[in-house]
Amino acid sequence: MHGPLQRLRDLEVATRPEHPDLVRAxxxxxxxxxxxxxxxxxxxxxxxxxxxxxxxxxPRCNLACTPCYHAKxxxxxxxxxxxxxxxxxxxxxxxxxxxxxxxxxxxxxGEVTLLSPDDHARALQAMIRHGRKPMxxxxxxxxxxxxxxxxxxxxxxxxxxxxxxxxGHFDSMMFGRRGIKRVKTEAELxxxxxxxxxxxxxxxxxxxxxxxxxxxxxxTPRNIDEVPQLIRDCRDMGFRMFSFQPAAFVGNTxxxxxxxxxxxxxxxxxxxxxxxxxRLHPDAVLIGDxxxxxxxxxxxxxxxxxxxxxEDDPRDARVLEDFVRAFGGMDFVAPPxxxxxxxARAIARHPQMLASGLPWIRRLVARAxxxxxxxxxxxxxxxxxxxxxxxxxxxxxxxxGLQRGELSDDPQIRAxxxxxxxxxxxxxxxxxxxLVPACAQHSVLDPQENLRLTExxxxxxxxx
Numbered sequence: 001m002h003g004p005l006q007r008l009r010d011l012e013v014a015t016r017p018e019h020p021d022l023v024r025a026x027x028x029x030x031x032x033x034x035x036x037x038x039x040x041x042x043x044x045x046x047x048x049x050x051x052x053x054x055x056x057x058x059p060r061c062n063l064a065c066t067p068c069y070h071a072k073x074x075x076x077x078x079x080x081x082x083x084x085x086x087x088x089x090x091x092x093x094x095x096x097x098x099x100x101x102x103x104x105x106x107x108x109x110g111e112v113t114l115l116s117p118d119d120h121a122r123a124l125q126a127m128i129r130h131g132r133k134p135m136x137x138x139x140x141x142x143x144x145x146x147x148x149x150x151x152x153x154x155x156x157x158x159x160x161x162x163x164x165x166x167x168g169h170f171d172s173m174m175f176g177r178r179g180i181k182r183v184k185t186e187a188e189l190x191x192x193x194x195x196x197x198x199x200x201x202x203x204x205x206x207x208x209x210x211x212x213x214x215x216x217x218x219x220t221p222r223n224i225d226e227v228p229q230l231i232r233d234c235r236d237m238g239f240r241m242f243s244f245q246p247a248a249f250v251g252n253t254x255x256x257x258x259x260x261x262x263x264x265x266x267x268x269x270x271x272x273x274x275x276x277x278x279r280l281h282p283d284a285v286l287i288g289d290x291x292x293x294x295x296x297x298x299x300x301x302x303x304x305x306x307x308x309x310x311e312d313d314p315r316d317a318r319v320l321e322d323f324v325r326a327f328g329g330m331d332f333v334a335p336p337x338x339x340x341x342x343x344a345r346a347i348a349r350h351p352q353m354l355a356s357g358l359p360w361i362r363r364l365v366a367r368a369x370x371x372x373x374x375x376x377x378x379x380x381x382x383x384x385x386x387x388x389x390x391x392x393x394x395x396x397x398x399x400x401g402l403q404r405g406e407l408s409d410d411p412q413i414r415a416x417x418x419x420x421x422x423x424x425x426x427x428x429x430x431x432x433x434x435l436v437p438a439c440a441q442h443s444v445l446d447p448q449e450n451l452r453l454t455e456x457x458x459x460x461x462x463x464x
Contacts, residue, residue, distance in 0.1 A: 015341035017330040017349070022100030025049050026329055029099075037422045041317065042286045046324050050288070050424040052095050052105040052132065055441055056449050057084045057123070060459075061110035063139050064175040067218065067260070069251035069389070069442050073450035074110055078457040081119025088123045092130035094430035101131030102331035106167070108137040117149035121160060133165070133333070135214070140168035140196040141177050147199050151209045159209050167214035167243070168196045172223050173257075186217075186226040190233050197238035214241035219268050220258045227268070231275025235300065241383040244268055248389040250442050265388050269294060272384055276305055280384055284309035284316065288424035291415070294386045299368065299379040306368035306379075319353075319360040326350035387425075390416055392443035399440040 013019065018026075030038070030045025037044070044050055059074035092105065105127055112120060120136070127134040153160040170193050172183040183189055193215065200211040215234060219227065231242060246268050247260040273280050280296035284307070287293050297308035309316040326346045332339055347353055368374055398416035401408050408414045423437035436445060 014334075014338055015345060017326070017342050017346040018328045019101050019331075021096075022049070022102065022329045025098065025100040032421070034418050034421045036418065037286065037289055039286060040321055041284060043324075044286075044288055044422070044424055047327075047329055048287070048424075049099040049103055049329075050426055052099070052103055053108045053425060053427050053438060053441075054088055054091055054106065055109070055427045055446070056453060057087045057107075058109040058112065058115060059446075059450055059453065060114060061139070062114060063111070063141065063177060064255070065171075065218070066173045066175075066255045066257045067220075067247050067249075067251060068255040069248075070110065071442075071447040071450045072252045072254060073447065073454055074252075076459055077450060077453040078459050079110070079114040080457050081115055081122065083457060084115060084119060085122045085126055089126040089130075090430055091428040092127050092132050094428045094433075095132065095435075096130040098428070098435060100329075102329070102333075103132060104135065105132035106135050106137050112136045112138050113142040113146060117146055118154065120150050124161065124164075135165040135167055135212075137167050137216075138169070139174065139177070140166075140170060140192065144199045144202060147203055148207070151203055151207060159207050161209060163210045163212070164200070164203075165212040165214075166200070167216050167241075168193070169216040169218075170196075171217040172226075173218060173220060186223055186230045187233065193234055193239075194237050201238060212241075213239050214243055215239040216243045216245065218245050218247050220247045220260060221262055222258060224263055224268060224271060227271035228275035231272065232277075235275075235382060236380075240381060241385060242272075243385040243387060244272060245387050245389060249391040249393065250389055250395075250439070251392075251446075265291075265294075265386065269386055272386065276384060277303065278305035278307070281307045281309060281311040282386075284311040285320065289419045289422040292388055292390075292419050292422070293424055296384045297381075298383075299381045301368040301373050301379050302377040304369050304373070305382075306364060308364065310363075310367075313363075315356070315363070316360065319356040322350060322353045322356045326353040390419065390439045390443075395420070395439045395443035399437075399444050 026045050026049060029049050033045055058079045059070055059077045060079050061070070061075065088107070095103065095105065107123055107127065115123065124134045124136070151159055151161055151164060170189045172186050172189065175182055177192065180188060180192065197213060200213060203209050204211060217230070227244065246265055247258070249256055249260060282290070282294035282296050285295060285297065287295055298305055299308070309320060326349065330342055330346060365371060365374065368379060394412055394416045398408065398413045398420060401413065402417055402420060407417060420437045420440060423439070425438045426435040427438060427441045429436055
């Protein structure tokens with residue numbers, strides 16, 4: 001079909017609340033989930049198919065971390081732009097076929113800025129071509145010249161991206177950062193965190209390229225008590241998300257320096273709440289298994305944090321249910337006219353959204369301190385996330401059992417299998433037609449994968 005009829009058909013699909021490929025992908029993901037996570041507030045299989053990440057694209061890093069989740073062979077692999085683009089394109093094409101459009105994907109491996117700016121841009125463009133929303137994962141130790149070269153077309157000087165998403169990982173277990181080779185406290189890194197945010201703010205001022213910034217930190221016995229002050233110090237720098245990862249025994253065993261299991265995930269979450277200055281509500285919205293993920297959405301008005309949804313208020317549970325029924329996996333990142341058409345069609349199919357949504361807006365405004373407070377200090381959306389990775393010694397037998405179709409009788413391994421089945425963060429393996437949970441990728445597949453890469457992309461001895 002060509003001409004006006006095809007354009008009309010394309011417009012009809014574009015203005016649906018959900019793309020038909022995404023509808024099928026969400027239904028398939030929901031069917032795959034274990035029963036214990038199929039709750040009314042579960043977003044996997046209803047709102048999102050889950051986050052995605054690249055693997056085997058650029059495993060090398062120029063900082064040292066304790067712990068390091070990458071296999072010890074990672075730094076023996078050359079960072080190669082052509083290999084990265086080819087692999088990213090292949091993996092993202094498979095994810096588009098399996099999970100539909102509009103999903104969040106991380107350009108992750110070792111350190112992304114070891115790619116040249118143009119190679120980095122090619123990888124991001126490949127992700128966008130396949131309907132992904134890319135986020136570059138970095139230690140943040142790069143200069144504005146690199147960022148500008150990434151954002152701008154070298155031929156025209158015009159932006160080649162309207163928007164960039166980056167996650168900067170900053171914590172005191174990282175060694176080799178320029179200007180501060182060894183770090184004793186998290187506070188010592190605050191100038192580096194601020195500089196990271198200010199580079200993107202400058203890019204937006206000078207070139208109009210917008211940004212979304214996340215802050216990642218690994219939590220160990222050495223820095224857990226610094227978490228509250230870190231949040232207080234950094235929440236106004238420009239980060240939109242703070243992500244905390246309690247350390248796990250994964251990756252390079254030479255980098256395991258502490259008894260990582262001497263504190264619980266609950267203790268980490270308590271420190272996050274202390275820093276946020278408010279009770280957070282991770283039970284309002286679930287993304288996968290709560291033993292793996294806790295997510296709290298909200299906003300600051302001045303120093304006051306207002307939760308987006310109150311997990312104790314049944315009216316907020318109802319508005320979430322109405323939202324999912326009306327909008328499903330709708331992508332709100334689109335031209336305004338397309339978003340307006342999608343919104344209208346969504347409300348038409350579930351008008352109850354208006355009946356529950358308008359009172360919810362009034363409750364949210366009240367939680368934020370009222371209209372006057374919001375006018376005086378416009379709201380700043382901040383999301384708090386905790387991702388609890390699992391130890392390799394549990395993941396390996398759990399994953400191998402699942403591959404054989406077996407559920408373990410051992411309670412610890414069975415719990416690990418349940419979490420793997422409900423994983424919200426997957427890597428694509430087009431060669432086998434499978435999606436692999438991140439914990440299984442790092443614990444089981446990375447070591448062999450990196451050994452193969454050392455043969456395919458050996459390091460130049462002069463650059464090692």
